[in-house]
Amino acid sequence: MDNSREIRVAVRDLWKVFGPDGQRVLQEDGGWAQSASREQVQEKTGHVIAIRDISFDVHVGEVFVVMGLSGSGKSTLVRCLIRLIEPTQGIVEIDGENVLEYDVEQIIELRRHKTGMVFQHYGLFPHRNVMDNVAYGLEVQGIEKESRYATALDVLARVGLKGWEESYPDELSGGMQQRVGIARALALDPEILLMDEPFSGLDPLIRRQMQDELIELQKQLHKTIVFITHDLLEALKLGDRIAILRGGSMVQLGTPEQIVMTPADDYVEEFVKDVSKARVMRVTSIMRPPALVLEHSQRLHSAVTLLRENNADAAFVAQSDGSYAGMVTLEGLSRAEHEGSSDLSAAIDDSADSVSPETSVQDLIPMVAGTRHPIAVVDEKRLLGEVDRPIVLDSLAESHAARAG
């Protein structure tokens, strides 16, 4: 769906084999190891295949989540992107350049300017205070103190740690330490953020709060984010697209909705089993075209007739340029008529609920529960469709049936 967008990171046929001579293991004897199982390869050669033939693109401004359990190779994969771990075979392109062909100097430049990384255990330097931790990346670039401290202060304010500059990491709570970790990465103003299970070590409440803050931050910054997690709910919440890894291979790549609604295999199915479908299903995939749309300039009387003819008790109203103006109900119309007005606009209820097509069905449930009228689906003032209580119930029943079957 995003094929037209610019590609920031492209990974092609990536392999990582741990052991003294991974390259040889992949090539020898006609490359039998490439199709053998992990266990077979380990038994025969003592080498471990950590990443098996993975390819994907990460688009500019996208949150790309890599999800898998421990041992699935997800942490190895993110490290391969900036060669903290050397891939055995394949291509990693960042902005069109193959990173695997870089020499040491180029790699250092890449890490200094294009990427910023956040670690599961924070990876903060205990001998440096918060300020010097955040300014570290700028310091190794050789940027002078005044200017790097100014940047650090800026970023610290952004992650809500203003006033903590002089503290040392061990004086901060886990959540605050990870804020410092995020600030340290942001201080470089990198195009790409690599986040290796950044919230896994935090307790659930703080984790949720940090996820929300990351979403807020991303709205302002529009970074390209590669986010590693073992938590499916986190992946669904944050990811524009999700890659699911198992035993070093990628088993599915898709949007959260695709992953939950159409799991590629039993493994993914098992994963998403307990996920409420309503949470990932978007309004856009269940809405229907609006049944009845009135012109804003229509006479009150003809509107009432139209509604009666269609056996409807409510209808949407559009401006002459097509933009959404609100909803009228039969009750409202007759009341306005009774009060002697002849203009439709007098009856328009512009306080009626409308939703965006990206709203989750989960969030829709309380809205449809509160009204018996349809709800308008509106995107940038354009009326796209409508949803009502029966549609929502149907969609929930379907997904439930699909799961049971």
Next chain:
Amino acid sequence: MIDFPSFDFQLDKLIDHFVKWLTADWRFHFFRGVSATILWPLVRLEKFLQWLPVTVIILAVALLAWWSVRHKRTRKELFIVLAEAAAIGLGLTLIGLAQEQSASNGTWEWAGRSLLAAAVAIAGGFWAVGGRRPGLPELAMAGFMFIGVVGLWDAAMTTLAVVGVATTIAIMVAIPTGIVMAKSDRLQAGIRPILDLLQTMPSFVYLVPALMLFGLGKVPAIMATVMYAVAPGIRLTNLGIRLVDKELIEAAHAFGTAPRQMLFKVELPLALPTIMAGINQVIMASLAMVVIASMVGAAGLGIEVLHGIARLKVGQGFNGGLSITLLAIIIDRVTRGLQPGRESAGEPA
């Protein structure tokens, strides 16, 4: 019973020849040159320490001790310590002047002794009234007072100079060696047995070749001391760098840290507590060699102990031995406290 058969394997002769070869021709002059190079700062340091007024040294020791106990580094503490040091310093000066000017100055001598008593009274008073227990500064001043009172002040300064120079050389060798060792497993495998050898070989064994290479006096003593003391410095530098959290190294890499920056911005600062412990060990090992080193003619406290043994003067030996112990305890506590870092570090047990 069959005795162990004899073999014509003469490692001892071989080593003899090697040392003889080392001391012949131009090599002799080379080692004498090294000797002179080491002697130059040593003599000056010794002269300087002996020239410094006793008051200054007592004051410096007291301040260092105050500074090294982090949780007691307060203004009030400083005031008490300064008062004590001032009383001692002034008291010693008065007594000294009285003795120089002949016996007629009984009043000065009496005043001086009262001041010394006053120093004790200050410490005791704060203990009794304020509940402030005397600490490292008091121990340090008392230790140096003891050394002076038993007449070993100049000997102690000589020992300090020898230990100072030996420690400096050992640290200058140990830290770079420890760093390269930490960077290469091969080097580590190669250097380790040498360190084992250096530390387990009875230290007397170093004296003979040192004597032959550098002649009699303080330089062979220093060389033997360095040989013995350098090992813990190398070991702990190596260990400290190797123990730096791998995740921090990875984080540093992820932010584009160049190799030099890795060493100076990440590895050395994080290894510093361990390296400081190594330096502390180097100093302790140097002090432990003081007596042995005096056998090749290094003057100082060691000579006292040696004479005590050789001439059956138990008292003299005891004075010398106790002085060395006091120096060791004071230097150990102070250097432990001087380790950089925040809070919790270096509190004397």
